[in-house]
Amino acid sequence: MKKLIMTLTVGALLVGCGENNHDGSREENEKNANAGENKPSAEEMADYSGLFQSDSSKDVLAEVTLLPSENYHIPTVSIAEPFPEDEADDYNHSEREIAEEFMDRDGRIYFTLKDHPLRNIASADGTTTYLANYHDGFIHLLDAEAYVLDENMIEEAYLFFINQSDDVNYRMWEEASNLERGIMQMIYLTAPNVNELGDLLAEDVYVGDDFEQINSQFTNLGSPNMIFPTSQTVADMTLFEDMLKIHALWGELGQFEQPEENKEAYTALYNDLRLEMTNMVGAINTTLAK
Known part of the structure; x- marks a missing residue:
């Protein structure tokens, strides 16, 4: 495989789940924090250095x-109510049950948006219940909305990620994990606003309707109510860490107070976000490479 190069920084691992309190807390994006033993070694991740x-x-x-x-x-x-009262028990599973009943031959668990992809999962030892997202889109829990591309945009987005390098064979969209597909959609959906914000900053614009509308979107994107697709592969775990950093930067940028009086700090935060999102393109390119 052609060597790809990227700088990545690893953050704390969260996996689209957490304590089952349904209050939209950050804990709902936690679960595999103690699954570090399953993370790839430095040698195994040598090719995951990106683009x-x-x-x-x-x-x-x-x-x-x-x-x-x-x-x-x-x-x-828009998605249906995540846990309709009259069917709540249908969406509660143990880790063993969810794997035995719904995992396909490729080791993937996937539910469509109509099939309630948010599931309450009881840990193997029965001490913890966490929320898992088994769709390939990021889901805002309180807004009951999924961030997904129209079907006619999927190929365009996929080609954007795999066209960043030459002479490499890639897994098809259908072969990508839920998290890989979710990240591809999320980066593609949010890049236009990132680009527009960059244009405003280049013109020294830190106030106004356009500026406020973009930052309002970042505030929502960075909300702790945003539930990531649950990690299901070894590569997913590292991708999740990197995506978590982007998620945090969205929130920080959107909630930045008085950017017009702190232009340097705000611009530095924007540049951090743009770099992390750019690096994520390289990361996905690398994990999709066969």
């Missing part, structure tokens, strides 16, 4: 062809 370096002149996000909406609202799909 880009921090000093790369390649502006990858600018290549996204999706345009922002008029009010910068990132499109979502």
Whole structure:
């Protein structure tokens, strides 16, 4: 495989789940924090160094062809109530049950949005119940919305991620994990707003309707109510860590107070976000490579 280069920083591992309190707390994105023994070794992750370096002149996000909406609202799909009272028991499982009943031959558990992908899972020892997202889209729990691309945009987004390097064979979209597909959709959906914000900052614009609308979207994206697709592969665990950093930066950027009076700090935060999202493109490119 052709060597790919990227700088990555590893954060704390969370896996689209947490204590079953349904209050949208950050804990709902926790579960495999104690699954570190399953993480790949440094040698195994040598090829997971990715595509880009921090000093790369390649502006990858600018290549996204999706345009922002008029009010910068990132499109979502409404989902049914996650846990309808009359059917609540149907969405409670033990770790063994969910694997035995719903895991396919490739080791993947997947539910469509109509099939209630958010499931309450009891740990093997019965001491913990956590919330798992078995769809391939990020789901905002309180808004009951999923961040997914239209079907006619899937191929375009997939090609964006695999076209970043040459002479490499890639797994198809259908072969990607839920988390890989979710990240591809999320990066592609949010890149237009990141690009637009960069244009505003280049013009020294730190106030106004456009600026506020973009930051409002980042506030929602960075909400602790955003439930990631649950990690199901070894590579997913590292991807989740990296995605968690992007999630935190979305929230920090959106909630930054008085950016017009703290332009340097705000711009530095924006640059951190853009770099992490650019690096994520390289990370996905690498994990999809056969």
